[in-house]
Amino acid sequence: MRTSYVQNLPVVLLRQSRVSLPQQVGDELKRLILEGYFQPGAIMPSSRTLCETLQVGRSTIIEAFEQLKSEGYLVAAAGSATRVSESIPRAMPEAPLPEAHQLRLNSLSDYANRVQKSSLLYDRKEEPEIAFYGWRIARDATPLREFKQLLSRFSQTAEQDMLFDYHEDPLGYRPLREVLSKYLEKTKGIKADPQQILIVTGLPQALNLISRIHLERGDLAVVEEPCYPPVRKCFESEGASTVSLKVDGEGLMVDQLLRAPSLRVRLVYLTPTHQYPMGSRLSLTRRLNLLSWAGTSGAFIVEDEHDSEFSYGTNPMPALKALDKLDSVIYIGNFAKVMFPSLSVAYMVLPRDLTGVYAKVRQYGSDAVSLPIQCALADFIQRGLLRKHIRRMQGIYEIRRDAMLSSLREFFGERVEIAGEHAGLHMYVKFKTSLSDAEIVRRAWEKGVGITPIAPFYAGLAPQSEFVLGFGDLGTSVIREGILRLAEVIIDE
Numbered sequence: 001m002r003t004s005y006v007q008n009l010p011v012v013l014l015r016q017s018r019v020s021l022p023q024q025v026g027d028e029l030k031r032l033i034l035e036g037y038f039q040p041g042a043i044m045p046s047s048r049t050l051c052e053t054l055q056v057g058r059s060t061i062i063e064a065f066e067q068l069k070s071e072g073y074l075v076a077a078a079g080s081a082t083r084v085s086e087s088i089p090r091a092m093p094e095a096p097l098p099e100a101h102q103l104r105l106n107s108l109s110d111y112a113n114r115v116q117k118s119s120l121l122y123d124r125k126e127e128p129e130i131a132f133y134g135w136r137i138a139r140d141a142t143p144l145r146e147f148k149q150l151l152s153r154f155s156q157t158a159e160q161d162m163l164f165d166y167h168e169d170p171l172g173y174r175p176l177r178e179v180l181s182k183y184l185e186k187t188k189g190i191k192a193d194p195q196q197i198l199i200v201t202g203l204p205q206a207l208n209l210i211s212r213i214h215l216e217r218g219d220l221a222v223v224e225e226p227c228y229p230p231v232r233k234c235f236e237s238e239g240a241s242t243v244s245l246k247v248d249g250e251g252l253m254v255d256q257l258l259r260a261p262s263l264r265v266r267l268v269y270l271t272p273t274h275q276y277p278m279g280s281r282l283s284l285t286r287r288l289n290l291l292s293w294a295g296t297s298g299a300f301i302v303e304d305e306h307d308s309e310f311s312y313g314t315n316p317m318p319a320l321k322a323l324d325k326l327d328s329v330i331y332i333g334n335f336a337k338v339m340f341p342s343l344s345v346a347y348m349v350l351p352r353d354l355t356g357v358y359a360k361v362r363q364y365g366s367d368a369v370s371l372p373i374q375c376a377l378a379d380f381i382q383r384g385l386l387r388k389h390i391r392r393m394q395g396i397y398e399i400r401r402d403a404m405l406s407s408l409r410e411f412f413g414e415r416v417e418i419a420g421e422h423a424g425l426h427m428y429v430k431f432k433t434s435l436s437d438a439e440i441v442r443r444a445w446e447k448g449v450g451i452t453p454i455a456p457f458y459a460g461l462a463p464q465s466e467f468v469l470g471f472g473d474l475g476t477s478v479i480r481e482g483i484l485r486l487a488e489v490i491i492d493e
Helices: 021-034 047-054 058-071 098-106 110-117 144-157 160-164 174-187 203-214 229-237 284-297 352-365 371-382 385-415 437-446 476-490
Strands: 003-006 009-014 197-200 220-225 241-248 265-270 300-305 329-334 346-349 416-419 426-431 466-470
Touching: 009 021, 009 047, 021 058, 047 058, 144 371, 174 197, 174 346, 174 371, 197 203, 197 352, 203 229, 203 265, 203 300, 203 329, 203 346, 203 352, 220 229, 229 241, 229 265, 265 284, 284 300, 371 385, 385 416, 385 426, 385 476, 437 476
Parallel strands: 220 241, 220 265, 265 300, 300 329
Antiparallel strands: 003 009, 197 346, 329 346, 416 426, 426 466
């Protein structure tokens, strides 16, 4: 690549760069001014001199000078030479002094320091050949075609003010909230006014709103043990402490809360319909006891329904929110697994007296979900396409779930325990093996299989050999092959 150097000036121009020559010249001269090569008030080389030494046209130099004048680096009165502005500081440090750098770090908020010490919520890893990941949907069966048609239809028929302006309703697009209100009553038993529904971009935004509104330093939030790790991180980022209550075959062990009435809890987060990652259901007795406790303690319950639309061999359970007569439950619904994650739409059903503060905090913290997306989604639900899609996916997922169960039983027999297979897109398995989790994951990876250990979901001492196996994105033959490879890893230890 050809370069040009100005004699006695450390300037480099890249002739084949995508950046125009006038911009390169301007950037290089700007750098020299800030580094003190050209002092404030100094006369700049003439355009003719720069043209000759740089071998560029005079228009290039003139354009570069004009840009530097407009930015305040150069000044030139009529009939006089072009000079460096007197207002430019005589010495600009190339890097902040150590003391200044430390002052910057010390000036970060407590929130920033807490977040900085934690890991990323989502860390994308290299993709294995066969990924038994519980968050994966059937990517080969998403309703993209129908949704794109509705999105195109909206973009052609919407008024320009509606299409291109900011959306004014802080709770979200009213027609979407109205169809969600009807959908929730019909499918979840939740009777919620549209004014109680807030449209958000996903679970992280919902948790962030909940944390900011309900938690402060020193507060207590109860989570399940094991629990989806980002939930703890989000609550603790506000300075709250998390208390982990164990989960068994009937879900969260609520009696631990009932035995500790002096415990000042602000929030209880749980996944009652299909616990993540164990897969258990919260029993009716525990649901009623938890609601009763919330009504007397003043705490709020956060119900996260992430994949409960799909159930196998059993009737779907109504949401915990459907039993909530005291308005203690904050319900989070999501389209990530029902539709697809990149849609980035979720919703919250809020207690009636909290909708105002939630709308304001959401508005202060972020923009709303894309209005065209909300409109297309409202149309998708209104036309019955969501119910149709769920029925179709129910059949697909049930076949894949059955393939997972039969493969585990065929290749592992009595050396595996299975739970949580009644709903959702994942199941819990416990292998009977002397291998460590890390060794199982490593050996499985070498065979092209990705699996998720449950140990990181625990706050306390974690049991070994427990894993989440997802089946949503895998065909039956791939599932069988993946389980066979796992058996070769674990049984042939």
